[in-house]
Amino acid sequence: MNGLQDIPRIGEKMAKRFQEHFGGEDRAMDAILSGDIASISEVEGVGQRYAISLVHEVRAQFEGVSMEDFLKTKEASDIYERLLDIIKQFTHTRYAKDKLHVYIPYPASKKALIEDIRKDVAGYMRTACVLGDNEELITLLSNVKALDVKCNPPKVRSRAILTADSKQYEVARQMFGDLLDVQFVKGAGEFVDTARGYSHVVAADDKCMAFDLPEDVDPEFIPDIRKANMWQIVPEKEIYFFARNLNTLECCIQMVEILRCSGICSLEDIADDDIERLKQTLSLIDGDGDVREGSDNRIDRLMMISRNVDNCVSETITAANVTLNSCLEESKLTLSGQDMLKVMNGKMEIKDLLEKELFHSYSSVIKTAKEKIVADLALERNELLSLDSFFSDEITYPLEVKQECLYSFKQQIVNQVEKLKVRHKCNIARTLSEFHDVAQRMVHEALDFDVGFSIGCFAKEFDLHLPDFIEGTGIAFESASNLFIRTRHGSVVPIDYSVGNTSYDPDGNGSRVVLLSGVNSGGKTSLLELVAQCVILAHMGFPTPAVNMEIGLAEEFYHFGKSKGTLDAGAFETTLVDFSVVANDSPKLVLADELESITEPGASAKIISGILEVLSENDNGMSIFVSHLSELILENTECNVRVDGIEASGLDKDLNLIVERTPRYNYVAKSTPELIVERLSRKSNGLEQDFYKRLQKKFK
Numbered sequence: 001m002n003g004l005q006d007i008p009r010i011g012e013k014m015a016k017r018f019q020e021h022f023g024g025e026d027r028a029m030d031a032i033l034s035g036d037i038a039s040i041s042e043v044e045g046v047g048q049r050y051a052i053s054l055v056h057e058v059r060a061q062f063e064g065v066s067m068e069d070f071l072k073t074k075e076a077s078d079i080y081e082r083l084l085d086i087i088k089q090f091t092h093t094r095y096a097k098d099k100l101h102v103y104i105p106y107p108a109s110k111k112a113l114i115e116d117i118r119k120d121v122a123g124y125m126r127t128a129c130v131l132g133d134n135e136e137l138i139t140l141l142s143n144v145k146a147l148d149v150k151c152n153p154p155k156v157r158s159r160a161i162l163t164a165d166s167k168q169y170e171v172a173r174q175m176f177g178d179l180l181d182v183q184f185v186k187g188a189g190e191f192v193d194t195a196r197g198y199s200h201v202v203a204a205d206d207k208c209m210a211f212d213l214p215e216d217v218d219p220e221f222i223p224d225i226r227k228a229n230m231w232q233i234v235p236e237k238e239i240y241f242f243a244r245n246l247n248t249l250e251c252c253i254q255m256v257e258i259l260r261c262s263g264i265c266s267l268e269d270i271a272d273d274d275i276e277r278l279k280q281t282l283s284l285i286d287g288d289g290d291v292r293e294g295s296d297n298r299i300d301r302l303m304m305i306s307r308n309v310d311n312c313v314s315e316t317i318t319a320a321n322v323t324l325n326s327c328l329e330e331s332k333l334t335l336s337g338q339d340m341l342k343v344m345n346g347k348m349e350i351k352d353l354l355e356k357e358l359f360h361s362y363s364s365v366i367k368t369a370k371e372k373i374v375a376d377l378a379l380e381r382n383e384l385l386s387l388d389s390f391f392s393d394e395i396t397y398p399l400e401v402k403q404e405c406l407y408s409f410k411q412q413i414v415n416q417v418e419k420l421k422v423r424h425k426c427n428i429a430r431t432l433s434e435f436h437d438v439a440q441r442m443v444h445e446a447l448d449f450d451v452g453f454s455i456g457c458f459a460k461e462f463d464l465h466l467p468d469f470i471e472g473t474g475i476a477f478e479s480a481s482n483l484f485i486r487t488r489h490g491s492v493v494p495i496d497y498s499v500g501n502t503s504y505d506p507d508g509n510g511s512r513v514v515l516l517s518g519v520n521s522g523g524k525t526s527l528l529e530l531v532a533q534c535v536i537l538a539h540m541g542f543p544t545p546a547v548n549m550e551i552g553l554a555e556e557f558y559h560f561g562k563s564k565g566t567l568d569a570g571a572f573e574t575t576l577v578d579f580s581v582v583a584n585d586s587p588k589l590v591l592a593d594e595l596e597s598i599t600e601p602g603a604s605a606k607i608i609s610g611i612l613e614v615l616s617e618n619d620n621g622m623s624i625f626v627s628h629l630s631e632l633i634l635e636n637t638e639c640n641v642r643v644d645g646i647e648a649s650g651l652d653k654d655l656n657l658i659v660e661r662t663p664r665y666n667y668v669a670k671s672t673p674e675l676i677v678e679r680l681s682r683k684s685n686g687l688e689q690d691f692y693k694r695l696q697k698k699f700k
């Protein structure tokens with residue numbers, strides 16, 4: 001498989017959508033081959049079902065086997081799905097939830113595959129024992145999201161590349177034009193005018209270096225733009241990927257630390273120091289790709305000035321005007337005769353006299369105002385000059401700030417911030433550019449860790465164990481509990497059972513064909529379900545819900561659920577057709593639940609005995625048939641069929657059946673429907689009770 005269109009069901013149109021979604025064919029192929037169902041589901045026009053079947057199909061081609069090769073009936077597939085649903089409850093990420101679908105049961109002929117998975121699963125189980133209760137790890141894992149790899153940063157508007165060289169201009173436009181303004185300038189004058197429109201500019205050729213530039217134009221010189229790195233010119237581009245995935249990456253780093261501390265391998269080839277360096281570098285940026293507050297004191301101070309300068313100045317001016325006002329109210333001017341003469345002779349202006357009188361108060365108010373601004377904004381020596389220009393030297397009332405000076409001060413701060421941030425971002429981007437692959441691997445590992453961890457936690461929660469594989473045909477378990485009942489009711493009575501050639505075989509006959517008889521509601525269907533769960537999980541390479549278990553792997557698994565009881569000819573015929581498929585000699589496991597309801601009891605018994613005969617002729621086949629007609633079936637067959645029974649001994653004080661859930665071997669248990677009738681009768685009263693009592697009499 002070389003490309004997307006080699007995959008069945010992916011045509012030209014769909015291939016294009018995959019490429020767009022994953023940002024390239026290789027990435028799309030990786031997602032499909034690695035079973036990243038969650039990401040595939042997000043491709044336009046692809047739902048989760050399609051994604052699952054696509055992944056299954058591709059894997060089937062590689063492995064030469066599909067799920068349907070083993071799970072031969074709808075009921076068998078349903079039990080597999082229900083098992084997956086239980087395991088999914090232990091996942092922490094959507095990725096893991098979806099990816100669990102890549103685990104399927106394999107037939108015996110793929111034992112090597114099953115063994116490989118068992119090895120991995122044994123590791124997952126060990127990990128879950130160590131870390132299954134680690135709340136910190138679980139919280140981190142829940143915060144890990146699939147990487148957003150498509151992200152492109154928004155165009156940077158505050159900076160530009162200027163060049164007077166047409167070749168450099170073309171190159172710069174191609175390399176950076178989507179991310180930054182690139183401007184062609186004809187000479188120094190145009191350079192200065194254009195540069196003043198940006199907070200920071202890159203001068204991209206040596207001609208620019210020869211320009212005589214004013215003090216306020218301070219470009220960064222790059223003699224040959226072709227040799228520049230992305231992190232140097234648009235560090236935002238490199239940083240953006242990390243910023244968009246910041247939370248996930250920070251969680252992954254902490255996860256790696258926890259795993260390493262617990263002695264669990266994680267990203268083996270990456271040194272602790274490198275992980276630490278990535279962690280430190282990420283701590284310098286925020287989720288928008290900006291320099292995180294607290295990572296550079298100079299930037300923080302300038303940002304604080306930028307944020308507060310307007311408020312600070314306006315509050316200071318209000319306070320200064322109050323002081324000035326009271327000064328004015330208290331001020332009086334007494335003219336000496338000499339002064340009067342000077343004014344009359346035109347040697348002195350009355351304005352000068354007034355200014356002289358008020359100057360002291362005015363300058364003291366201005367001084368206090370400036371001191372307050374300096375203190376509140378923590379201004380530094382080089383910024384004081386700008387502050388001086390805020391206020392007029394001439395006395396004015398009310399006191400006002402010169403808006404153009406305030407604006408230019410603010411612009412100066414913004415430009416300084418931009419310059420510092422660019423320098424800072426370049427350093428960050430240069431470091432991060434080394435970690436692009438590491439980051440991707442780290443997140444993939446974390447997500448895949450969740451897949452295995454959920455399997456391990458599932459095993460831990462239900463105390464599952466890997467079964468022993470035996471040669472030949474048979475299945476046996478000790479203390480096995482039905483997972484569906486456990487998840488529904490919390491507790492379950494454990495069961496021991498053996499069919500076929502196992503070391504738990506009760507009589508040494510190695511009976512491979514068994515009829516399970518017994519009391520209504522005794523747990524026959526549940527036992528069959530339990531066998532199905534154990535069979536499917538064992539063939540997946542997963543642990544099973546039994547303390548001890550042996551199983552001979554089979555090639556095919558058939559589970560026929562209880563018929564809905566329709567006696568019409570169509571249903572009967574369909575069931576026979578369904579069963580006809582078991583008539584071959586491949587190693588198979590067949591479970592069937594109360595097949596008798598497809599037609600009247602006499603005929604059913606004959607049909608079932610016929611089917612059992614066919615199955616018993618297959619030395620590699622094993623079957624358990626639940627039936628209330630075991631005696632009738634035995635009458636109709638010559639073949640070696642063992643009958644086991646689940647028996648009830650009565651009702652307890654709460655009117656529950658007292659049942660021995662573990663079947664008795666070689667024992668025909670009665671259906672004892674009279675116990676159910678008795679229960680109903682004791683639970684009811686009046687007319688209803690009379691009805692049940694009448695039925696009860698029939699059993700006496």
Ligand SMILES: Nc1ncnc2c1ncn2[C@@H]1O[C@H](COP(=O)(O)OP(=O)(O)OP(=O)(O)O)[C@@H](O)[C@H]1O
Pocket residue numbers: 482485491492493494495518519520521522523524525526527661
């Ligand atoms: N091992 C067990 N531990 C606890 N509860 C069980 C167990 N096995 C079965 N049950 C409960 O007993 C009830 C009846 O079980 P089930 O339907 O399997 O019986 P059945 O023998 O198939 O009944 P019927 O003959 O009426 O079809 C179910 O509610 C099930 O949850």
